[in-house]
Amino acid sequence: MDEHRESRPPSVVTEKNVSTVEKLIMQDRRITVKQLAFETKISIGSVETILHDHLNLNKVSARWVPRLLTTDQKQERVKCCKHLLRQEANDAFFFRRIVTMDETWIYQFDPEPKSVSMQWRRPSSLPTKKAKVTQSSGEVMLSCFWDCDGTIMTDYMEKGKTVTGIYYSGLLKKLRSEFVRRRRGKLRSGVLLLAFCMILLLLIKHEKQ
Structure with missing residues (x-):
């Protein structure tokens, strides 16, 4: 005669727990699995089952964008x-005449990506450590001008200089020389500087007054 066997314990993955987990996530999209397990008093494995099999959810990182814009x-x-x-409808070469620029501070260090430091190791090996790279005190500002045909000019601000109207005035003179060398005939057909470049011109004009 077979011995008495205990019945299988009831699953905690119930409609009530699924609903509770969903409500917690709706309240805080960044809540962790451990926090969900603590709030619902069920195991991490059961929470993961609810998340993936019942709610069809996966945690992903936010996509990086330059800035968050308002509705206006x-x-x-x-x-x-x-x-x-x-x-452009009235001028077939309108977009080809647009020139824009951007600038960024470049710090004097070359951080090593995490993937580069990966090594093949046995499970019994001690974990390796990697110190966090910090920014150097040295920095230089890079200005880059381009149009639909590619980069026209890049310029690194000399050490000790400050960003002023005089600096930008010299930058635009360099740009004109590069236009003559790299985009022959384009100055005669007319060049349209994008909004940021127009701000530079206004700054130069203001400092000269």
């Missing part, structure tokens, strides 16, 4: 883009 800023950009498209 988005509408203004749409308005600006529509204006540019109308300009």
Whole structure:
């Protein structure tokens, strides 16, 4: 005669627990699995089952964007883009005449990516350590100008200089020389400097007054 066997313990993955986990996530999208397990008083494995098999959820990192825009800023950009498209309809070479620029501070260090430091190791080996790279006190500002055909000019600000209207004035003179060398004939057909470049011109004009 077979011995008496205990019945299988009831599963904690119930409709109530699924609903509770979903509500907690709706309240805080960044909540961790450990926090969910603590709040619901069920195991981490059961929480993961609910997340993946019942709620079809996966935790992903937020996508990086240059800046978060308000509704008004988005509408203004749409308005600006529509204006540019109308300009292009009347001028087939409109976009080819646009020149823009950007600038960034470059720090004097070359951080090693985490993937480069990966090593093949046995399970019994001690874990390796890697010190966090810190920024050096040295830095230089890079300015880059480009159009639809590619980069026109890059310039590194000399050490000891400050960002002033005089600095930008010299930068635009260098840009003109590069135009003559790299984009022959484009100055005669007309060049359109994007909004940021126009701000530079206003700054130069203000400092000269």
